[in-house]
Amino acid sequence: MRQLITRVDDRLLDDVKARARAEGISVNTLVNRLLADATRATSRRREIARRIAEAGLTVHVTPSTAPLTHEEVWAMTKGLGPIAEEALAWARSEHWMRSQDGRTLHDEHGNVRYTRRETDE
Secondary structure, three states: OOOOOOOOOHHHHHHHHHHHHHHOOOHHHHHHHHHHHHHHHHHHHHHHHHHHHHOOOOOOOOOOOOOOOHHHHHHHHOOHHHHHHHHHHHHHOOOEEEOOOOOEEEEOOOOEEEEOOHHHO
């Protein structure tokens, strides 16, 4: 058996000690178990990926467009926060009624607040 020396953040070490204490085992036993579990999980993922590839079940998807940047997403959704917040608060309240067909929500005064489109289903 070999010895491993590593630097660990103080908070992490405190958490590891607390968990080992709670499980009634030494820190050494806990760390060995965690390392063994982590390496087995990685090996298992590799084995599953290999078997999927051998079976010809791998699908490679090439995005048709580049993903949006954070700046583009922020620009597209600017000002929607209060609207979404109001809609969620209303939908979660007890002041709405569903129509017979289940597609339209009405407020307590009978006003249509939302109609589900075919694409929403």
